Amino acid sequence: MGGTVKALDAIRARRSVRAYKPDAVPEDVVMDVLDAARWAPTSGNAQPWTFVRVREPEARSALIATTYGGYARTAPEQAWLHSAPELILVCVEPLRTMARYGSDGRAYARLDVAAAVQTMLIAATAHGLGSAWVGGFDADEAHAALQLAPDAEPLAIVALGWSAEDVAEPYRLPLTDVLQER
Ligand SMILES: Cc1cc2nc3c(=O)[nH]c(=O)nc-3n(C[C@H](O)[C@H](O)[C@H](O)COP(=O)(O)O)c2cc1C
Numbered sequence: 637m638g639g640t641v642k643a644l645d646a647i648r649a650r651r652s653v654r655a656y657k658p659d660a661v662p663e664d665v666v667m668d669v670l671d672a673a674r675w676a677p678t679s680g681n682a683q684p685w686t687f688v689r690v691r692e693p694e695a696r697s698a699l700i701a702t703t704y705g706g707y708a709r710t711a712p713e714q715a716w717l718h719s720a721p722e723l724i725l726v727c728v729e730p731l732r733t734m735a736r737y738g739s740d741g742r743a744y745a746r747l748d749v750a751a752a753v754q755t756m757l758i759a760a761t762a763h764g765l766g767s768a769w770v771g772g773f774d775a776d777e778a779h780a781a782l783q784l785a786p787d788a789e790p791l792a793i794v795a796l797g798w799s800a801e802d803v804a805e806p807y808r809l810p811l812t813d814v815l816q817e818r
Pocket of ligand 1: 773
């Protein structure tokens with residue numbers, strides 16, 4: 637069961653990394669991280685996602701320009717994203733899920749894709765990569781900037797790369813605060 641221990645280590649070691657070294661991530665590592673995400677569970681096994689690897693410099697800048705720091709959409713872009721050698725725009729393709737579950741399917745599909753994002757982050761950590769989940773961006777602007785398919789809904793930007801910072805352990809509510817029993 638060595639694999640089980642490694643998974644738990646990766647889950648606990650993952651940190652949001654916001655500064656990256658310029659070194660490229662080997663192609664097979666990027667592909668393994670993306671491949672791992674396909675194994676996330678999905679409602680009705682609809683797999684309602686697309687992973688858009690944004691590599692072209694103009695496309696990267698256009699995507700980063702749709703981001704904003706903090707809580708206000710008017711805030712400046714999250715410029716640290718320029719340091720990440722890999723940017724993956726993770727999109728929801730809700731129609732497959734809605735075909736089965738009706739209008740509820742839109743919410744289900746978003747949950748499914750969130751599970752894929754987390755799986756990507758854990759896989760990245762297992763490879764020794766830093767990663768970050770970025771939700772602070774305008775999905776409509778990102779859709780237009782990258783000329784996505786009409787039904788694709790951008791949900792998250794995932795930054796990947798070799799970390800250039802030591803991230804302090806973030807605070808977590810103790811389990812005793814969040815665990816209830818009935
Ligand atoms: C849905 C979602 C959106 C997020 N958006 C951003 C973001 O736009 N920019 C950012 O720097 N971090 C973002 N984060 C990362 C959180 O700030 C981070 O997960 C949290 O502070 C806990 O730190 P940790 O990831 O290192 O455990 C986001 C996380 C989630 C789950």
